[in-house]
Amino acid sequence: MRFLLIQTLNGLSFGMLLFLMSAGLSLIFGLMRVLNLAQCSYYLLGAYIGFTVIKITHSFLMAIVGAIVVVAIVGIFMQRYFLNRFYKNERGQVLLTFGFLFIISDLVLWIWGGTPQSLPTPSLFEESYRFVGIVFPSYRILVIVVGFLVAFCMWFFLEKTSLGAIIRAGVDDEEMARGMGVNVPFLFTAAFILGAVLAGFGGVMGGPFVGVYSGMDFEILVYSFVS
16 A cells, blocks of 8 residues: 555656646647647756756756746747747648757757756755655655646636636637737747746756656657657
8 A cells, every 4th residue: 555655646746747748738739739849858958957057056946947047048939930930830840849859959968968967856855754654755745736736827827817818819719819909929929938938847846856868858758748
């Protein structure tokens, strides 16, 4: 029973990382009809940026902020100058984003090398909790909680806010939304950035217990499509 409970919690913590990755992928494709295979590159890039920021600042929070900023900039660049030209062209999107996947992967390998790295666990969550007869790392519990919070926030944003309704309206009837004065390109860029940021955030959150290494982006991509 204890073994089953531990494996369940381990599965939940890893599943939440996949959720952060696949949620951004689903958000971008579901709302914008853009199939972004480079989503896994945002995860890898976010993890390495977080690793570098932690080495400099010794702050896990600053690592998250740094990863979010860099990944957001990369997302804006890709969406505004490349993917925007292939809207509703899924074959072109696949080829283009797969090319970016290789480019970012090679850049990461060139800058950080191929040695696997691991982000340090935040000091507040270095210990393990003992409950119902088992011992489980507190950081993995944090990952599970954060995953559920992100899921709730995404649902609330898309379903209960006016901005979420505007984004959905822009997808369902772009011409009508434009006629009502909605800046649809800006909304699509914002949605794309949100999806990219989720992946970069997931990379930092996953760094302390799954590590970061070259080639992880391809592994995460397969898991994300399955999930």
